[in-house]
Amino acid sequence: MGLQNDWIMQQIEMITRFVAKVIFNKDDSQNTVWYELEDSENLSETDKIYIKINSLLKENKLCEAEDILFENITFSDKYAELATDFYKRLNNLSNKELESCNFSRNEIYEGYIDILTQLGIPVEQFKL
Secondary structure, three states, X not given: OHHHHHHHHHHHHHHHHHHHHHHOOOOOOOOOOOOOOOOOOOOOHHHHHHHHHHHHHHOOOHHHHHHHHHHOOOOOHHHHHHHHHXXXXXXXXXXXXXXXXXXXXXXXXXXXXXXXXXXOXXXXXXXX
């Protein structure tokens, strides 16, 4: 199981780097999280969703955070950036942290592929 989780983790990392570079023209080589709030006084709807999701992540409510991500999907580059940031954050968690939240590496992979597909980002080559 450990080797499979490592392989899936690497696949997720590869996809986030691909999306960062090709879609957003951002260098993701430092494995950093890169969604930033543009203006704390004039928050966009996507920024508000980011704040809500980030709060849930801090409380280890990964499933609820992912539900909010899917329930509020907006077809924009900023939302795709938010989704990529979200799944990158999940992928950076240890297997033990994921397990304690009843979340798996497979769920990260499948959720990320699903939301990218819904957003119209071509990811057919990454599907298992």
